[in-house]
Amino acid sequence: MTDSAEEPVDEPKPIVHGVASALSPLVRRIVAPNPSMMTGPGTNTYLVGIDEIVVVDPGPDIESHLDAIAGCGGDRIRWIVCTHTHEDHSPGVAGLKARTGAEVLAFDARDDLVIDRALGDGDGIEATEFVLRALHTPGHASNHLCFLLEQERMLFSGDHVMEGSTVVIAPPDGDMGAYLASLDRLAALRPRLRRIAPGHGHVIEDPLAKLDEYRTHRLERERQVIGALQAAGTTTIDAIVKDLYADVPEVLHPMAAMSVWAHLRKLADDGRAHGDALDGQWTAA
Ligand SMILES: [Zn+2]
Numbered sequence: 175m176t177d178s179a180e181e182p183v184d185e186p187k188p189i190v191h192g193v194a195s196a197l198s199p200l201v202r203r204i205v206a207p208n209p210s211m212m213t214g215p216g217t218n219t220y221l222v223g224i225d226e227i228v229v230v231d232p233g234p235d236i237e238s239h240l241d242a243i244a245g246c247g248g249d250r251i252r253w254i255v256c257t258h259t260h261e262d263h264s265p266g267v268a269g270l271k272a273r274t275g276a277e278v279l280a281f282d283a284r285d286d287l288v289i290d291r292a293l294g295d296g297d298g299i300e301a302t303e304f305v306l307r308a309l310h311t312p313g314h315a316s317n318h319l320c321f322l323l324e325q326e327r328m329l330f331s332g333d334h335v336m337e338g339s340t341v342v343i344a345p346p347d348g349d350m351g352a353y354l355a356s357l358d359r360l361a362a363l364r365p366r367l368r369r370i371a372p373g374h375g376h377v378i379e380d381p382l383a384k385l386d387e388y389r390t391h392r393l394e395r396e397r398q399v400i401g402a403l404q405a406a407g408t409t410t411i412d413a414i415v416k417d418l419y420a421d422v423p424e425v426l427h428p429m430a431a432m433s434v435w436a437h438l439r440k441l442a443d444d445g446r447a448h449g450d451a452l453d454g455q456w457t458a459a
Pocket of ligand 1: 213217260262263332333373374
């Protein structure tokens with residue numbers, strides 16, 4: 175503990191695979207052993223509640239991880255929810271359901287996920303001690319949900335907001351315009367939002383600063399993309415990537431191309447660019 179303004183009052187809980195760590199009175203986190211460039215230290219699985227538990231994102235289908243979740247929550251696990259259906263978030267659902275019999279809820283059944291009930295924007299899971307409210311936040315994935323734990327003003331953000339790694343917006347399911355609108359929507363929660371528990375990385379203690387940083391970063395990149403497009407008149411995504419990402423290792427260029435494509439599609443929606451395909455021609459409007 176410290177009273178210095180330079181440092182946070184509490185050190186973040188260390189990220190250790192397979193061990194539950196308490197983040198608040200109602201929330202525990204177990205990190206899956208799937209670290210990578212895309213997943214940071216691994217996927218965060220959250221257990222919300224004490225007597226009745228919602229598991230947020232069982233993560234990948236890894237036996238030891240699912241055993242750890244079931245071992246921690248036991249038969250008090252009543253619900254399993256997914257923020258979205260990407261491979262590091264939802265494939266563990268079936269194995270966890272087999273272990274617990276819990277009800278599975280998500281925005282939709284996709285990418286091999288089988289659900290018991292669909293959750294729409296504003297739908298709540300009402301447990302004895304808390305309500306967990308779903309917010310539809312498309313952008314990273316069209317079926318992405320965030321979950322607000324109203325009692326603790328904690329938001330489970332999945333891959334909409336991460337700590338320590340970048341959110342990839344990959345069209346066509348990923349949508350930059352929708353992503354920015356979803357960021358604004360979280361910022362508008364304001365007094366109801368105190369902490370963000372992301373799908374990867376540590377708890378974010380200053381949500382509004384983080385959301386602002388995200389927004390600024392995307393809009394700056396958008397300015398660079400439209401600048402490159404206007405300078406060239408007609409160009410390709412490859413050429414824009416070579417220009418804007420010259421200092422980024424080439425192995426990351428395919429990911430950068432996805433991001434530039436997402437920006438160009440948004441600019442086309444805004445009437446500022448013409449084009450469509452990842453490998454096609456784009457022109458300034
Ligand atoms: Zn993820």
